[in-house]
Amino acid sequence: MFGDEIAGFIESPVMQIIGSSNAARRPEIGRAMGAWISTGSDTIDLVTSAWQWPETVANLRENGRIAVTFARPSDYVSYQLKGQATIRPAEPGEVERSSQYIVAIVSTQMRLGMLPELIMPVLSNRDPMLITMCVASVFVQTPGSRAGERIWSTTP
Amino acid sequence: MTPTPIRLTLADLEACFEGVIPSIISTADADGLPNISYLSHVALVDDRHVALSNQFFAKTAANIRLNPHAMLLLVDARNSAQYRLELVFAHTLEAGSLFEHVALQIDASSAQVGMAGIMKLRNLDVFRVVSIEAIPSQVLTAELPQSKRNRLIGAARIAEAIAAETDADGIIDAMLEGLRTEFGFEHGLLLQLYEERNQLITIGSMGYVPSGIGSDIPVDEGVIGAAAAGGRLVKLSDMSRIRRFGAAVRGSSADENRTRAIPLPGMADAMSQIAVPLVAAGSVRGVLFLESRDRIAFTSDDEAALSMIARQAAMALALSEKLSLETEPQRSVPAHPATSEKTVQVVHHRFDDSVFIDGDYVIKGVAGRLLASMLEQHQQSGRLEFTNREIRLDAALKLPDFKDNLETRLLLLRRRLEEKRLPIRLTRLGRGRIGLLIEGRLRLSKDVV
Incomplete structure (x- = not known):
């Protein structure tokens, strides 16, 4: 799979946004609340809230097409991962990991000067679902000349 | 559990367009493969359209040309309430008033985050808004401040x-x-x-x-x-997140x-x-x-x-x-005999027209030249009154780059002398007429470096 650098990045306190689409190719937006490399596997796991993002959950159930962008709040360094996903209700250990992510991202944003009352409303893992994503390609998305560059792929 | 839907309009989302909290756009290509990215700027066009700046996200730009549907997530800068907007691509702008307004905002804000030039606006994609929906939040979003006075x-x-x-x-x-x-x-x-x-x-x-x-x-x-x-x-x-260059230097x-x-x-x-x-x-x-x-x-x-x-x-x-070039009839100005015997030392540096009074820097440039000229005339003939008209004529003769704004240059000079509490002051004697006050005996010297 992709290297340790990307793996470390997605597990660090970065913002996580999910793109999906329905059968009519209508795009959808959701947020992920925690991501990590699946144990002993070449997939990644992400938690999302079915309460905040029901359309995203429905799309992933329907066709599994997924794009996830990870963005570091301090310097806008961003990567987009594309691939195929499956989705199921999250288990307690996974919810716990997601909650740890929420604590970490709130701390990170507070260190950047954001007020906690402005950070919390966008974060939720209510009705938690676990997305397991098989990554097909990784793109740089940091604003700048390299934006859009593909840096890793399962196909040449 | 589901709150009663309130029909939202773009006008309700004003604080989402402040460029404070990044917006998110999701698109899909002809095969439905999604793409998701943060956006630097979203501008309100009218009550049914928004414009997105798309400086480097070529994939988003390509997707909307193959499949015009897009989803936009906006965040209210005042309370972080999130809104989901269903969009359809309408057209692209490469010039015009809105384009220029957005380009200038991007230049100004990106210069201050150390990304000057990187965020150059090339075009704005305009979208029609099909629907607006509030995303539920687990924590109560802060109450919005009351609207300001009319x-x-x-x-x-x-x-x-x-x-x-x-x-x-x-x-x-x-x-x-x-x-x-x-x-x-x-x-x-x-x-x-x-x-x-x-x-x-x-x-x-x-x-x-x-x-x-x-x-x-x-x-x-x-x-x-x-x-x-x-x-x-x-x-x-x-x-709050802007990197500060050259932290405030408080000049003494x-x-x-x-x-x-x-x-x-x-x-x-x-x-x-x-x-x-x-x-x-x-x-x-x-x-x-x-x-x-x-x-x-x-x-x-x-x-x-x-x-x-x-x-x-x-x-x-x-x-x-x-x-100010029309002089008001002369008022009787009480004579101001030197109230002090103290010497007021003025130095005029010709190379930059800077003027120092008793060793304190006052001003340079055209305003400095104007002050030096009035003081010179006072030294020669004891004059204490001047009209804008003659100062302007004098300035135009001696200062080839002098154009206008005499009134505001004199104002700046007057306020500067007051703020520095210097023994030389300018007073207004009515429209187009200026008085010179010198508390002491003037000694003007010119440094012709």
Whole structure:
């Protein structure tokens, strides 16, 4: 799979946004609340809230097409991962990991000067679902000349 | 559990367009493969359209041409409430008023986050908004502040106060005082554009100590320079994450004497800034600048009101300049015999026209030359009264780059002398007439370095 650098990045306190689409190719937006490399596997796991993002959950159930962008709040360094996903209700250990992510991202944003009352409303893992994503390609998305560059792929 | 849906309009989402919290766009290609990215700027076009800046996300731009559906997530900068907007791509803009407004905002805000030039706006994609839906939040979003006092009434009161004044002093004071009492803004500057030097010079100041009267900045620098160069309003609504270059340098008198430059005053912890160009007869005359420690201190209503006030002030200042050349009938001026026997030492440095009084830096450039000229005439003939008309004629003869704005240059000189509590002062003796006060015996020397 992709290297340790990307793996470390997605597990660090970065913002996580999910793109999906329905059968009519209508795009959808959701947020992920925690991501990590699946144990002993070449997939990644992400938690999302079915309460905040029901359309995203429905799309992933329907066709599994997924794009996830990870963005570091301090310097806008961003990567987009594309691939195929499956989705199921999250288990307690996974919810716990997601909650740890929420604590970490709130701390990170507070260190950047954001007020906690402005950070919390966008974060939720209510009705938690676990997305397991098989990554097909990784793109740089940091604003700048390299934006859009593909840096890793399962196909040449 | 599901809250009763409230029909939302784009107008309800005003604070989502402040560029404070990044927006998100999702698109899909012809095969339905999604793409998701953050967006630097989303602008409100009208009540049914939004425009997105798409500087480097080629994939988003390509996708919407293959599949015009897009989803946009906006976040309210005041309380972080999230909204999901279903969009359909309408058309692309590469020029025009909206394009220029957005380009200028992007330049100003990206320069301040250390990304100058990287965020160059190439085009704006305009989308029709199909639906708007609020995303539920697990925590209560903060209650929104009550809407401000009626800006139209406030603007009318300030315009009325400006219109009642006859000279630059009164116009500037009426505007700044009005902005404080009517709008509650406490920190502001008025800068005049001096085209011949490509500079903006502070001629009015509110809320700063020292006032910074006489300080200058190059056109193009920061939000003030950007507003002057572009002739458009520039606003920053949340500077909490802005990397600060050259942290506020608080200039002391000693520094002024060494650098011969007056520091531009500023709030080290400002969260919001707005720069509004003063435009009259089709050209930029100066910039009104306001800042605040509050996030999103300046709303779109403020933008509209401040634009009207700035234009009114620009016209009034231009007219007062013309009127100042008509001299009012002479008033009897009490003679001012030297009240002190103390020597007042004035040095005029010809190379930059800087003037120092008793070792303190006063001013340089055209204003310095004007002061030196009046003092020279006083030394030769004992004169203590001058008219704008003759000063202007004198200046035009001696200063090839002198264009206009005599009234405001004299005002800046007068305010600077007052603020420095110097033994030489200028007084207004009525329209177009200036008095010179010297507390002591003048000794003027010229340094012809």
